Amino acid sequence: MYTEIININDEVGIRRAADLLKQGRTVALPTETVYGLAANALDGEAVKKIFRAKGRPQDNPLIVHVAEFEELYPLVSEVPKVAKKLAGAFWPGPLTMIFKKSGAVPYEVSAGLDTIAIRMPSHPVIVRIIKAAGLPLAAPSANLSGSPSPTSARHVIHDLFGKIDGIVDGGDCQVGLESTVLDITRQVPCILRPGGITKEQIEQVIGEVCVASSVLEKTGDGQKALSPGMKYKHYSPKAKVVLVRGSSEDYVSLVNGYKAEGLFALCFDEDVKKLTVPYLSYGSCKDYKTQAKLLFSALREADGRGASVLLAHSPEPVGIGLAVYNRLLRAAEFEELLL
Numbered sequence: 451m452y453t454e455i456i457n458i459n460d461e462v463g464i465r466r467a468a469d470l471l472k473q474g475r476t477v478a479l480p481t482e483t484v485y486g487l488a489a490n491a492l493d494g495e496a497v498k499k500i501f502r503a504k505g506r507p508q509d510n511p512l513i514v515h516v517a518e519f520e521e522l523y524p525l526v527s528e529v530p531k532v533a534k535k536l537a538g539a540f541w542p543g544p545l546t547m548i549f550k551k552s553g554a555v556p557y558e559v560s561a562g563l564d565t566i567a568i569r570m571p572s573h574p575v576i577v578r579i580i581k582a583a584g585l586p587l588a589a590p591s592a593n594l595s596g597s598p599s600p601t602s603a604r605h606v607i608h609d610l611f612g613k614i615d616g617i618v619d620g621g622d623c624q625v626g627l628e629s630t631v632l633d634i635t636r637q638v639p640c641i642l643r644p645g646g647i648t649k650e651q652i653e654q655v656i657g658e659v660c661v662a663s664s665v666l667e668k669t670g671d672g673q674k675a676l677s678p679g680m681k682y683k684h685y686s687p688k689a690k691v692v693l694v695r696g697s698s699e700d701y702v703s704l705v706n707g708y709k710a711e712g713l714f715a716l717c718f719d720e721d722v723k724k725l726t727v728p729y730l731s732y733g734s735c736k737d738y739k740t741q742a743k744l745l746f747s748a749l750r751e752a753d754g755r756g757a758s759v760l761l762a763h764s765p766e767p768v769g770i771g772l773a774v775y776n777r778l779l780r781a782a783e784f785e786e787l788l789l
């Protein structure tokens with residue numbers, strides 16, 4: 451398939467991306483979190499192309515992106531009060547809310563569930579494209595299913611060139627991890643996936659929220675996942691990831707004495723000086739924002755450099771650190787070495 455690289459330095463590129471989407475085609479575009487692979491959310495046939503290009507399991511529903519709050523009304527059957535409060539505080543931005551869906555949502559988008567995930571992104575490029583197309587856009591992360599989400603157009607080209615109709619290059623993503631997914635259809639809203647907006651920030655606006663057990667634990671066989679995406683292996687580079695929690699001293703001494711071929715350290719800036727093996731640093735140990743921004747590209751770079759075992763220094767699971775930790779835990783198939 452011919453994949454057009456679309457330049458967005460002028461209005462022509464925005465209109466070209468919008469036209470492709472109106473024709474029922476797939477376009478990868480930047481958001482503030484990660485790159486998304488978009489299609490018209492109201493066109494089931496267009497949405498099927500997303501699943502095919504990514505190799506995405508059919509029971510994993512998509513997030514729908516809107517540019518104005520009003521655009522969610524046709525998509526949902528109910529707007530709980532908390533939705534308005536949360537939108538006032540965090541939209542546009544990296545928060546996805548789960549609503550009861552309306553009849554206008556194609557089966558493919560919600561993968562047969564009676565709910566729909568919606569978010570209003572803040573990146574100016576996707577906002578302009580949604581407005582130019584006049585459509586809500588269904589968009590999962592623009593990676594091959596299972597691999598780390600793309601935080602630059604280069605990553606999208608690596609995974610999906612020749613499989614989709616267009617790629618819009620908008621530079622590097624600022625947040626670097628996917629949005630926080632919050633289920634607001636329950637009495638106590640529940641975080642299904644931690645992300646750029648933290649539990650603490652949400653609680654300041656609406657009071658108590660819970661965190662789904664699948665954030666920190668493997669979904670058992672036969673157990674129903676609240677968020678279907680949480681049951682799949684995710685974010686994995688080709689290298690085997692071993693997650694290590696401990697002080698800089700303990701981490702460094704484990705890594706320096708570790709015997710494995712193709713060993714790489716995925717470490718913090720503080721660890722670098724003392725390491726005697728090849729490494730990639732993904733920020734300072736307490737700077738969770740930078741870790742979030744750099745994690746996925748570091749995982750991809752490790753593969754590019756031929757790593758076969760990646761010893762990852764784990765952040766503390768607090769604030770945005772919880773989101774970083776969640777992605778690494780999944781990459782490590784829920785195994786962690788505590789030092």
Ligand code: TXA
Pocket residue numbers: 481483484485486487510511512513544546548560563565566567589590591592627628629630631642643676677678679680
């Ligand atoms: O930041 C993001 O959220 C990015 C950008 C492109 O917006 N998108 C993204 O989409 O990460 P995706 O498809 O990679 O992840 C969507 C997650 C999956 O875990 C999926 O299972 C969950 O949201 N999800 C979608 N609809 C849902 C629903 N109705 N109920 C529960 N979980 C849902």
Ligand code: MG
Pocket residue numbers: 590591599
């Ligand atoms: Mg994804």
